[in-house]
Amino acid sequence: MTAMAHEPLTQEEVLLEGFLALDTPEGFRAELVEGEIVVTPPPDGDHEDYIELIVQQVYRRSRTDMQFSGNKGLKLGKAEGCPRDHVIPDGTFVARTLRLYRGADSWMPCQGVAMVLEVTSTRPKADREVKRRCYARAGIPLYLLIDRDISEVTLLSDPREDDYRRRCTVPFGKPLALPEPFAFDLDTADFL
Helix, strand or coil: CCCCCCCCCCHHHHHHHHHHCCCCCCCCEEEEECCEEEEECCCCHHHHHHHHHHHHHHHHHCCCCEEEECCCEEECCCCCCCCCCEECCCEEEEEHHHCCCCCCCCEEECCCEEEEEEECCCCHHHHHHHHHHHHHHHCCCEEEEEECCCCEEEEEEEEECCEEEEEEEEECCCCEEECCCCCEEECCHHHC
């Protein structure tokens, strides 16, 4: 029997393979973000309430019919020296006509995603900074951040490289204009 020589795996490949082989406990969420494996516990009820309030408005008021997923793994870009980011946003919106979720793998490409949603919880700094960079690097057009710690809603748009060029922040209770393809004012009064 002849032994075949294999190219040694890079550190990035080892990390990605280890991440993809994780057996995450039920209800927990594992993500690979800028070279770090992050495991998040199940969210509390308030976290889920914010998401439901937004989804309901998008379904009722959006100019474009949307599909929503609260569990969709997205393959994004990669930070220098890191494997490709694998993130599960609290919410992912895509135009219904695209049917991107149908037949998609557990980790789908992010092309065609209209907006991602995050609600701060155990690691708010990650949502404010690290995930912001990940989503911008991937070119996701809109990032909606519900920041429970400071009672603000922020819409980030116009992604360029590692960040978004536009930022609109309102306190809970004030409306926030969502651009096309949504084209409506998000009512945040119920966030109070």
